[in-house]
Amino acid sequence: MGAGLYGANKCFRHVTERVSTDGCGAEDLVVFHHQTSFTRLFAHLTCSVLSGAGDDFLSMAECQYIIKHQLEALRAEDETHVPGYSQAKLYPGKSIIRRLQSKGILVQMFPLHDKEELKRLSFSWYRTVRLSLQPLDAIRRYFGEGQALYFGFLEYFTIALLPMAVLGVPYYLFDWENYDKYVLFAVFNLVWCTVLLEVWKRYSATLAYCWGTLSRKKAFEEPRPGFHGVLGLNPVTGRKEPVFPSVSRQLRIYLVSLPFVLLCLYLSLYVMMIYFQLEGWALSVYDEDPTLWTEVLTYIPSIVYAVVIEAVNLLYRYAAEFLTEWENHRRESSYQNHLVLKVLVFNFFNCFASLFYIAFVMQDMLLLRQSLATLLITSQVLNQLMEAFLPYWLQRRRNKKMIRKVLRRRAIEEKELPLAEQVRLEADMNTYLGTFDDYLELFLLFGYVSLFSCIYPLAAVLVVLNNITEVYSDAFKMCKLFKRPFADPAGSIGVWQLAFETISVIAVVTNCALIGMSPQVKAYFPESATQLILWTVAVEHLLLGFKFILAFLIPDVPKHIRVKLAQIEFESLEALKKKVNHLLVVFKNGDCVSFWT
Amino acid sequence: MGAGLYGANKCFRHVTERVSTDGCGAEDLVVFHHQTSFTRLFAHLTCSVLSGAGDDFLSMAECQYIIKHQLEALRAEDETHVPGYSQAKLYPGKSIIRRLQSKGILVQMFPLHDKEELKRLSFSWYRTVRLSLQPLDAIRRYFGEGQALYFGFLEYFTIALLPMAVLGVPYYLFDWENYDKYVLFAVFNLVWCTVLLEVWKRYSATLAYCWGTLSRKKAFEEPRPGFHGVLGLNPVTGRKEPVFPSVSRQLRIYLVSLPFVLLCLYLSLYVMMIYFQLEGWALSVYDEDPTLWTEVLTYIPSIVYAVVIEAVNLLYRYAAEFLTEWENHRRESSYQNHLVLKVLVFNFFNCFASLFYIAFVMQDMLLLRQSLATLLITSQVLNQLMEAFLPYWLQRRRNKKMIRKVLRRRAIEEKELPLAEQVRLEADMNTYLGTFDDYLELFLLFGYVSLFSCIYPLAAVLVVLNNITEVYSDAFKMCKLFKRPFADPAGSIGVWQLAFETISVIAVVTNCALIGMSPQVKAYFPESATQLILWTVAVEHLLLGFKFILAFLIPDVPKHIRVKLAQIEFESLEALKKKVNHLLVVFKNGDCVSFWT
Secondary structure (H helix, E strand, O other): OOHHHHHHHHHHHHHHHHHHHHOOOOEEEEEEEOOOOOOEEEEEEEOOHHHHHOOOOOOHHHHHHHHHHHHHOOEOOOOOEEOOEEEEEOOOOOEHHHHHHHOOOOOOOOOOOOHHHHHHHHHHHHHOOOOOOOOHHHHHHHHOHHHHHHHHHHHHHHHHHHHHHHHHHHHHHHHOOOOOOOHHHHHHHHHHHHHHHHHHHHHHHHHHHHHOOOOOOOOOOOOOOOOOOEEEEOOOOOOEEEEOOHHHHHHHHHHHHHHHHHHHHHHHHHHHHHHHHHHHHHHHHHHHOOOHHHHHHHHHHHHHHHHHHHHHHHHHHHHHHHHHHHOOOOOHHHHHHHHHHHHHHHHHHHHHHHHHHHHHHHOOHHHHHHHHHHHHHHHHHHHHHHHHHHHHHHHHHHHHHHHHHHHHHHHHOOOOOHHHHHHHHHHOOEOOOOOHHHHHHHHHHHHHHHHHOOOOOHHHHHHHHHHHHHHHHHHHHHHHHEOOOOOOOOOOOOHHHHHHHHHHHHHHHHHHHHHHHOHHHHOOOOOOHHHHHHHHHHHHHHHHHHHHHHHHHOOOOOHHHHHHHHHHHHHHHHHHHHHHHHHHHHHHOOOOOOOOO | OOHHHHHHHHHHHHHHHHHHHHOOOEEEEEEEEEOOOOEEEEEEEEEOHHHHHOOOOOOHHHHHHHHHHHHHOOEOOOOOEEOOEEEEEOOOOOEHHHHHHHOOOOOOOOOOOOHHHHHHHHHHHHHOOOOOOOOHHHHHHHHOHHHHHHHHHHHHHHHHHHHHHHHHHHHHHHHOOOOOOOHHHHHHHHHHHHHHHHHHHHHHHHHHHHHOOOOOOOOOOOOOOOOOOEEEEOOOOOOEEEEOOHHHHHHHHHHHHHHHHHHHHHHHHHHHHHHHHHHHHHHHHHHHOOOHHHHHHHHHHHHHHHHHHHHHHHHHHHHHHHHHHHOOOOOHHHHHHHHHHHHHHHHHHHHHHHHHHHHHHHOOHHHHHHHHHHHHHHHHHHHHHHHHHHHHHHHHHHHHHHHHHHHHHHHHOOOOOHHHHHHHHHHOOEOOOOOHHHHHHHHHHHHHHHHHOOOOOHHHHHHHHHHHHHHHHHHHHHHHHEOOOOOOOOOOOOHHHHHHHHHHHHHHHHHHHHHHHOHHHHOOOOOOHHHHHHHHHHHHHHHHHHHHHHHHHOOOOOHHHHHHHHHHHHHHHHHHHHHHHHHHHHHHOOOOOOOOO
């Protein structure tokens, strides 16, 4: 195996030992690809010390998380570099695995799928079409809390949309031409999107409580793998680690990233204006010569615009990732927040700017309805293609190749373990990049529905349909197309809760403005536009105030959970008191009165 | 002393023993008034076990807090009632002191002033007029963190007002007649009140960190003394205690308290309308016959209104206290929050409704300026009278009486201790009811300044002057007029932060509206009022959005404090790991690899 693998190998044996000593109840696997010699080392970490305590003591996801944590906590003691790799420098306290990863010695590290469990999970999840909820607990056991919360939110959102969808269909069928009678629907929207998020917060807290992640304390975060800087002292831990001055980061954020985002927003506005010119031109062509072909032509700008939006979003995404990487955030969570913020603002602007322009500058409700429909349908079709069918097709091609390879090798040497084969197969699968894109999609759909569905009541129906296929395609994707991701023990949907709440505030403003612009309401103020605007603004402010009061009054955690949390807190306090007593007895030789009653 | 005092006496001896065993570094005192026989029992708790660890180990306020906690944690074991008081029922787990208090057996419980310390504190605080900041640390040592934070906020608010006051004077002197040139001032206000509160949050966190209360965990709260209900089981502690169904409380809040508050608001509106009629009448009289007397008459409605407002506020305060008591909140904090909310909404409405009416319905800026001046000056004069001079005068009368009594008694029997005399004197002093009224006053002043000071730039000057006298009168009041209050270990100004932030949001809306109404801005939109309103609303929404983003971006805790907190967290985690190791070593007989590096 050569001296080259000594470092990795040594630390690896270390890991194997430790994990098997301390134990958990699952099988896990780490793959080292040794680049220089293309030697591969597969190590199978089996640990079942705790299996005596019942299989349910730790979920598979939790075992994974523990093993990953242990691997990442392996630190160099006095080595100056990975043995055999003089370019892979180490210093006391540096995580060995992270250095192996950043130098490309360790190419991949991932947990293996458990075929038995996966089969069971996929049958109860997506392989039978049933009228029941998703098996969230089983998803959580297999993939961890972060995944389970995403699927929980997707399901909750879909169910919450049902009343709107049910209302929308007759509205659409019978009132299609009276597109100005949307006041009722707007009021409904307004209430709906506020209540929706408040109830979700409580439901999410209930889920997280059952999964034990609700009052989870964040562990001290290590620097993320891409973080670089001069070697210095971390003020918190007192350990040596790369240090990057926060002022430089702030400068990069405010002097480069912010202007770049603003420039992109401006360009996106520019593209939008071109779209409106094309739209105008197509309509004028149709007006001059109304044939079938010219009618089709009127739809083309919208479709082209939807495609362009998707493409630009994708390009921007790469730029945002590059910039956020360059901002050199120390912690993974801060990197994620900055990336989410960048991508979210641009996506929101890109998707909704044209709709806002049509609604409030052009004030053309018919065009708004048409644009909304085109945008919604095109982006959904594109999304489903990009998300499920394309990876599926790529995967199938790759699998076939792989199986051919495996068969060829089998012909040569028969002795390889089936496990090694599985590792080879899964190592070539795509890596799941987290729930980011899935949430982003939901975020935009939530925006379409809460902002403009009063103009196009079928939006809710389309979103419900999309969500149902989304559940199946996401589940399929998770189980079949991707490497099993590392579990992420989350207690809430985190920054996305904030993002959805921001949308719901914008929805109040938008819906009030739409109501104020509706001919029905205008009829009440025949003589004075000023009066109408002042009333609209006053009502909007009252509603916003009411919304904040409501958010403040409704407790984020349901009462029975709060009681249970208080109980735990109380019991731990009592236990602490007993311990204090015990210590007093020890130190005072029994002279201590029972101080805490 | 008779059998009547047995219960109290027994538990009291208990307390004395315990406190002197466990110790702290201060002197404290509890007064039992035995109502039936008017026997008084003074017990002097001296505890100095920890005094060897240096006098600064615990502040006086902390010692007090510990003693109070110990007293309140005394629980009945198997007694069914206080011995000798068959009407004072007890059950296992019931706090004895609370039952003694609720049955009136224990009439007062308060810490004594420390004359030496008080003298030192008062000299460095208010008895010498100096150009320096208040000795917040000394205040905190003597009165506790809650008091110190109040005085810190008062000082901070005064200093933050200085730039506005400095700007205001020349503005007032040179632009008095051009009262419509207030746009700049309004913009300044807008920024000021947002920045003010953000910076305060950071300053308050720094103070609380130095005092050790920043990341203080709330202890489990006992039912407040006035709470009553059927005896049941507390779901959290499993102890027997009175239980009151939360549904009944909600019903009381939403079916009685809420309608009552709304009715009061309506009445307050009604009184306001009468004021405006009187005002109109006085002006018409002045117009008919402009003499000195009729000019004085024009000021009378404002003065009468200001007095009525103060009186109604006082009456309402009693009603609010009664209602909140009747709502039967279990926890003191929830009682306080409901009381603060009720009083705050009404006070805000009562003080500002007329100003809003003048500003936005009558649109008479001259009248607004005049009303603001009258309201501000009258309420300040009244406040200073009610707060400092009246209690001072009453106290002096009482003290004289007391001293006469003491002298008379001395003539009879010479043997009473000076401590007992001090207790008698202080027992008759007024009880300090917490920082509620002080914060309320600051809240209203903050409202005047942030909402309307652009119309009357002298407001800031008046408020600064008021605050300076307020520091002195409050300090005097705390040290001389009131019984020493129990310390309250607070980590922030709590619910008041929220109240001030609400005002600052309202200030953004109000200032934007005032800007939009100013003739200067109106001149930009000569042809269309609609355009003007739309622009104003758009700018206001942008500013509100910007304000929320700013509040989100500025961390609530300064960086160096965050680093220190993270350090503590990290060290405690490391210590825990070591402990785990230690346990492993113990249980595995040295077989344990060093798992945590």
